[in-house]
Amino acid sequence: xxxxxxxxxxxxxxxxxxxxxxxxxxxxxxxxxxxxxxxxxxxxxxxxxxxxxxxxxxxxxxxxxxxxxxxxxxxxxxxxxxxxxxxxxxxxxxxxxxxxxxxxxxxxxxxxxxxxxxxxxxxxxxxxxxxxxxxxxxxxxxxxxxxxxxxxxxxxxxxxxxxxxxxxxxxxxxxxxxxxxx
Numbered sequence: 600x601x602x603x604x605x606x607x608x609x610x611x612x613x614x615x616x617x618x619x620x621x622x623x624x625x626x627x628x629x630x631x632x633x634x635x636x637x638x639x640x641x642x643x644x645x646x647x648x649x650x651x652x653x654x655x656x657x658x659x660x661x662x663x664x665x666x667x668x669x670x671x672x673x674x675x676x677x678x679x680x681x682x683x684x685x686x687x688x689x690x691x692x693x694x695x696x697x698x699x700x701x702x703x704x705x706x707x708x709x710x711x712x713x714x715x716x717x718x719x720x721x722x723x724x725x726x727x728x729x730x731x732x733x734x735x736x737x738x739x740x741x742x743x744x745x746x747x748x749x750x751x752x753x754x755x756x757x758x759x760x761x762x763x764x765x766x767x768x769x770x771x772x773x774x775x776x777x778x779x780x781x
Contacts, residue, residue, distance in 0.1 A: 655701030
């Protein structure tokens with residue numbers, strides 16, 4: 600995990616927090632225990648955390664087309680949003696939100712993250728102090744999109760929670776998949 604720069608502490612109900620506002624975004628296809636690990640860390644470090652589910656994008660549509668019906672129900676927007684809402688209720692400082700990115704696609708067919716950035720900025724008031732993720736390759740984008748924020752790389756090698764959404768979607772049984780859901 601990255602070393603944290605010195606930032607003034609925020610106080611939230613008497614609890615000292617390292618950051619004011621945190622942001623963790625994803626497709627959450629599905630929302631799993633690795634995501635929960637990241638959300639728990641962000642909730643412990645930030646006065647408030649916005650967990651944003653991006654939905655309707657090209658990658659999501661491709662994944663859903665290839666997913667068997669039994670698993671597809673677990674990956675539907677409604678199921679993921681309900682999971683995210685339940686997760687947010689576990690913490691007093693987590694705000695769950697969803698942003699429809701269905702029209703934000705690059706010419707090559709990929710989701711346009713740069714077009715998503717203004718939508719996040721409209722959703723989250725004020726500066727973002729910390730952005731959370733588990734992929735080192737996302738660092739350059741987050742540093743460009745949210746230059747005021749520290750990128751908190753959480754468990755990139757999947758040691759704390761040895762699962763990824765890609766691996767989880769590839770499991771053969773619905774029961775195995777449900778074992779890892781958050």
